[in-house]
Amino acid sequence: MIRRIAFGTVAVALVLLGAYAAFYVAPEERTMGAIQKIFYFHASTAWAGETTFFVCFVANLLYIWKRKPKYDWLGVTCAEVGVACITVVLITGPIWARPVWGIWWTWDARLTSTFVLWILYVCYLLLRTLVDEPERRALLSALFGVFAFIDVPIVFGAIRWWRTQHPAPVIMGGPGSGLDPVMKKVFLFNVLAMHVLAAFLIVERYLLEETKYDVDMLQREAEAR
Amino acid sequence: MKNLNSIFAAYLIGWGVFFVFFVSIARRSSDLRAQVERLKRSGPKEK
Numbered sequence: 001m002i003r004r005i006a007f008g009t010v011a012v013a014l015v016l017l018g019a020y021a022a023f024y025v026a027p028e029e030r031t032m033g034a035i036q037k038i039f040y041f042h043a044s045t046a047w048a049g050e051t052t053f054f055v056c057f058v059a060n061l062l063y064i065w066k067r068k069p070k071y072d073w074l075g076v077t078c079a080e081v082g083v084a085c086i087t088v089v090l091i092t093g094p095i096w097a098r099p100v101w102g103i104w105w106t107w108d109a110r111l112t113s114t115f116v117l118w119i120l121y122v123c124y125l126l127l128r129t130l131v132d133e134p135e136r137r138a139l140l141s142a143l144f145g146v147f148a149f150i151d152v153p154i155v156f157g158a159i160r161w162w163r164t165q166h167p168a169p170v171i172m173g174g175p176g177s178g179l180d181p182v183m184k185k186v187f188l189f190n191v192l193a194m195h196v197l198a199a200f201l202i203v204e205r206y207l208l209e210e211t212k213y214d215v216d217m218l219q220r221e222a223e224a225r
Numbered sequence: 226m227k228n229l230n231s232i233f234a235a236y237l238i239g240w241g242v243f244f245v246f247f248v249s250i251a252r253r254s255s256d257l258r259a260q261v262e263r264l265k266r267s268g269p270k271e272k
Binding site: 015019033034035037038041042045080081084087088091092095096098099197201204205207208211212214215218219222 | 227228229231232234235236238239240242243246247250251253254257258260261264265267
């Protein structure tokens with residue numbers, strides 16, 4: 001328990017330090033001004049969400065291969081944490097876009113593929129509520145999870161493959177792209193902070209899934225008596 | 226700083242989403258732990 005509290009405290013401290021660095025360490029962007037500071041939170045949360053979906057994808061494949069419940073628990077855990085991250089991305093993006101673009105939303109490739117990603121993983125979670133039998137539920141959701149992950153590389157590539165309203169990539173964007181060195185350090189620190197927060201939430205959510213399994217076992221024992 | 230309200234809104238709503246998610250995990254977890262205790266207590270009585 002003390003380890004979990006310490007982990008949570010470190011995660012929150014890193015996120016707060018990341019926000020401090022975004023506001024007080026990173027220089028103000030020349031054309032957008034202060035509103036660009038949302039980028040440090042928005043983009044780092046998006047990265048953490050996509051990493052979480054990758055772990056979900058690996059857990060789904062492992063479940064299909066090995067059929068062990070722990071991979072199903074990890075899959076649903078990561079899907080939920082990923083949905084929380086992408087929800088934040090879909091909220092903070094329009095708050096940034098309104099003053100910069102003059103519109104809250106546009107159906108360009110990056111925004112649409114991110115919205116589709118959110119819908120796909122919400123469907124993954126809904127699908128689990130529709131199937132009662134645990135093994136069938138785990139297999140169906142693992143298969144759906146593998147399918148849903150196809151959208152993650154599309155989200156990543158959308159601003160590289162097509163011209164979009166969304167800004168071009170500043171990290172891994174090829175020649176001509178890049179960030180001011182201080183901005184880059186602050187951004188990478190925020191990426192680390194959001195990954196630690198996501199890891200903390202994954203641990204907490206995974207333990208919940210373990211307890212659910214214990215309840216199921218005890219209920220089955222009680223019914224068999 | 227221009228657009229300060231938007232920046233604060235983005236950070237506060239974002240942190241709020243994570244906080245609500247964490248609270249929902251904690252509540253579900255405490256409900257399940259209570260259920261485990263109930264099931265463990267009810268077990269030996271029925272024997």
